[in-house]
Amino acid sequence: MSWVKLQRYKYYYTNMTFTTTLWRNLRATPSLETVSTRNEALSIFIKQILIGQLLGDCCATKSSSTSNTRLEWSFGAPYMLYASWVYSLISVFCNTPVRILVSGQYRLKTVSLSVFNELHEIFYISSAPGVFTKIVPTAIMELITPIVLAHLLIGDGSYSRNEGCVFIYTNAFSHSDCVRLAESITALGVKTTVRVDRTGKDGCKQYKLAIGKTQISKLQSLVADHMHASMLYRIGINSPLSSINRIEPNNR
Secondary structure (H helix, E strand, O other), X not given: OOEEEEOOEEEEOOOOOOOOOOXXXXXXXXXXXXXXXXXXXXXXXXXXXXXXHHHOOOEEEEOOOOOXXXXXXXXXXXXXXXXXXXXXXXXXXXXXXXXXXOOOOEXXXXXXXXXXXXXXXXXXXXXXXXXXXXXXXXXXXXXXXXXXXHHHHHHHXXXXXXXXXXXXXXXXXXXXXXXXXXXXXXXXXXXXEEEEEEEOOOOOEEEEEEEOHHHHHHHHXXXXXXXXXXXXXXXXXXXXXXXXXXXXXXXX
């Protein structure tokens, strides 16, 4: 086992398989006492992680209107370390570890559980029978925390060297959703604005959030402790693992 120290963060390395933990962030990993079990309400720590993940690429799905909810992730080929880290945080809710697909991508699914139903209720609205659209929760101002923001940035953040700022690619959300999310991040002390990113194939504008260069040091201080080392580059911090992941979210 070899050790690497990066500023005030500590990581350790084990076998390169998904049956053991990869580069696990000790400061962000809960003790056994704080991890929710499948039959209990979600712990505050786990709930914050899942809210941040659902603001990004995580999906909550139900097989029917009366079924329980399952959470699903798809990770790009470069994100092996990150995928394993997410699994290490929520493994109690999974029957199987991260799967490697033929395409080289990674897939992670929880089992369907009642403890996830509340998350589905606040993140999805029914747009047609059996069809759900993801939204930013209307109560995001009360739900946002540094941990929530960190997990959103891990999934959809991108540091622009040219502008010295961080963008959060919220293209799938409506303008009102983006405004609500930007206001909640601003309430954490990091001023955030909404910009037009591009026009979609349907002719509708898509939006991203912008955190200016004067806010970057505040942002880094707020969220870095809650992020995996391989994803710190998304807020402008270099680490030995950053070069592994260089596919930005707006290219997806």
